[in-house]
Amino acid sequence: DSAVPPDRLGDYLRAFENLLTEHHLSGLPYGHFGDGCVHIRLDFTLDADPGRAAFRRFLTEAADLVAAHGGSLSGEHGDGRARSELLTRMYSAAALRVMAEVKAIFDPAGVLNPGIVTAPRPVDADLRGVGSAGALAEFGREVQRCTGVGTCRADRTDVGGVMCPSYLATRDEKDSTRGRSRVLQELVDGRLVQGWRSPEVRDSLDLCLSCKACAAECPTGVDMATYKSQVLDEAWRGRFRPPSHYALGWLPTWARVAARTPRLANAVLGSPLAGPGKRLAGVDPRRDLPPLAGQSFRAWFTARPRPPDGEPVLLWVDTFTDLFTPQVGRAAVKVLERAGYAVRIPDRPQCCGLTWISTGQREHARKILRRSISDLAGAMSTGTPVVGLEPSCVGVLRGDVADLLDADAARTGAAVLTLAELLTGAGHALPDLTGVRAVAQPHCHHHAVMGWDTDARLLREAGAQITRVGGCCGLAGNFGAERGHHDVSVAIAEHALLPAVRRDPGAVVLTDGFSCRTQLRQLGHRDGIHLAELLAAQPL
Ligand code: SF4
Ligand code: SF4
CATH class of the missing domain: 3.40.50 (Rossmann fold)
Structure with a gap:
């Protein structure tokens, strides 16, 4: 947050870049250059030396540099614990003494903002690193991403933004991406919030929709959907889970069983048995469960006459298209065949495992994904394009696979296309x-x-x-x-x-x-x- 007179900004930035190089640091300066104000984010390992010492050394030299350019350590924010000790670089001892005397008149007992500006604490005295071991260490590095600027509290829906729907609905900080990040940071710290199953963690994540909007829109890449999945996994592993994890988390499995007799299943869902069933399953009574189609997409596809010749394409058929909305799959076949493709489908039913991911049953999701990815890898090895229809499934294959499986699997998943990508990429009419x-x-x-x-x-x-x-x-x-x-x-x-x-x-x-x-x-x-x-x- 340094600031220098604007006419000295060029010199200052060049010297600052040299300082970064000397300290083996890299970062991208940004800020309000018209006002000579510069921000930058730099990574230090603050858990232990030598990271702490490196932090102190760099900060001290950076303070000298900005003072040498006639500037200020704090352009638009306060000095706080991060900079107060270094004010001696900017002000004379006499000026600092006067500040301390003025403060003492109004605050003789020193209870207001102790350790800041006057009688400052050392800049490295109150650093808080991730400081955890095991699963929390990696998780801790992730959740420290949030810088607290609060973009997640802005309503950008009118320009196509999505983050953060729960906050926009409740206007409660705890339901914002930032609020959740803070609670998870406290979880990692372990002093105020203790344990994956603590009520604070449960409450802060309860209304997160796992919509992934923050992963795309948060400037620092906070990915709350993934953190929520990890927290639920840690919190419930080896325990009896909430009913909805079994009912909705395993929905693709139950749907496949029910689809053997779709008429009977739909009759049960529409009968008085549905109410108690929803209660047991942790489903809101006002929600209707969608009816199964009379004939699955796979059944329709395999029963049709031999498809026309053409360039092969593999249509990745997800559970929902297959069992609930086969008309979407049939339409896709028509569009693809009109574009000159010979459509094939995988030999066995496919699933992306998203319902298991979002309910924190990550080991089972991995099992499902390994199977699906191995089926895809076969087709892709022959150069056949793969297209998916359900965006959330394509999203898992293109995104979550990298988090859950290895690099080869991630490469395979990343090559799956949406229908629009296939059609525009190949320049079809x-x-x-x-x-x-x-x-x-x-x-x-x-x-x-x-x-x-x-x-x-x-x-x-x-x-x-x-x-x-x-x-x-x-x-x-x-x-x-x-x-x-x-x-x-x-x-x-x-x-x-x-x-x-x-x-x-x-x-x-x-x-x-x-x-x-x-x-x-x-x-x-x-x-x-x-x-x-x-x-x-x-x-x-
Ligand atoms: S979650 Fe992202 S957008 Fe929200 S305050 Fe933190 S860094 Fe900013
Ligand atoms: S994933 Fe959760 S925290 Fe992130 S934008 Fe969606 S609702 Fe908000």
């Missing part, structure tokens, strides 16, 4: 969408991991008129269905999605995510469609 007016709700994982710009470009080039909705739909997989989350889930949907669709009752609502479509149907009484369905419905 697109259907004419002139006259189509669509309200588009990008899935929050699509926004955070893959980015939605390719979809926007495809739609624009095809002639569609798009209103892009920011924010999260509020359902976010298991979150909105869990008991205790319904009101916040509704408030989030009311923040951007529902007002946007109400404003344009005649528009197509484009929602690639199964969660978003479910939320829209249940709360907005409108049916959203997948990009594949929009494209398949138009002639080339």
Whole structure:
């Protein structure tokens, strides 16, 4: 936070860069250069020497440097414990003595801000490092990323931002990315918050939707969805978990069992048995569980006549497309075949394991992902492109695999494409969408991991008129269905999605995510469609 007269900024920055080099440090200066004010973030190992000594040495020389350029150690923030000891570099002993005398008149007992400005504590006296061992050490490095500036408290939904939907719904600091980071930092410190299962940790993470928006939008890359998954894993490993972890966390497994007799399963879900069932499963009574399709996508695909020849493409069929919305898969096949592809599907059912990840059952998620990635690796080794339809699954393959499995698996997962990426990348002719007016709700994982710009470009080039909705739909997989989350889930949907669709009752609502479509149907009484369905419905 140094500042120098603006006409000396160039000299100062050059000298500062030399100082960084001498101390084997690197960082990117930023700030308000018109006012001569400079910020920079530098990493020191503060747990122990030599990191602490290096910190002190650098800070002292940096103070001398800014003073030599006629500047101030603190351009726009306070001196605090971080700089007060170094004020001797800027002020004469006489000036500091006068400051101390003035302070003593108003605060003779020295109770106001002790250790700061007058009678300062050494700059390295109150450093707090991560200082933990085991699982907490790595976790601690991650959660210290938050610098507390508070971008996560800003409402950027009108420009397509998503972070942080829970805070925008409750306006409570504890439900912001920053509030959660603070609690997790205290968990790592261990003095105020103790243990993965502490009530403070549980309360701060309870309303996190695991939407991943912070991973994309927080300037320092705080990734609360991953931290929440890790915390739940540590907190519940080897214990009896909350009912929703078994019911919703294992939903793909239960859905596959129920899909053997879909009519019977749907009848049970619509019967008086559903109420007690939801109670047992930790599901909010106001939530309806989506019905299973009469025929799965895989059953339809394998029963169809031999597909036309063409360039091979592997369609990665997720559980939700397969069992709940096979019409999305059928539309994708039509679009891909029209583009000249010969569509294949994996030999066995696939899953990305997201419901296990978000409920902190990471070992099981790894098992599922290893299996899926090995199936994909076979296809990719022959150069066959792989395309996924459910954005949250593509997001796991492109993002979480790197966190959960090894580098080879991460490379395989990273190559999975969205439908828009495949179609625009290969330069295929697109259907004419002139006259189509669509309200588009990008899935929050699509926004955070893959980015939605390719979809926007495809739609624009095809002639569609798009209103892009920011924010999260509020359902976010298991979150909105869990008991205790319904009101916040509704408030989030009311923040951007529902007002946007109400404003344009005649528009197509484009929602690639199964969660978003479910939320829209249940709360907005409108049916959203997948990009594949929009494209398949138009002639080339
Ligand atoms: S979580 Fe990210 S955006 Fe929020 S205060 Fe911390 S660094 Fe800033
Ligand atoms: S994952 Fe989403 S809800 Fe959770 S802290 Fe990040 S932005 Fe907020």
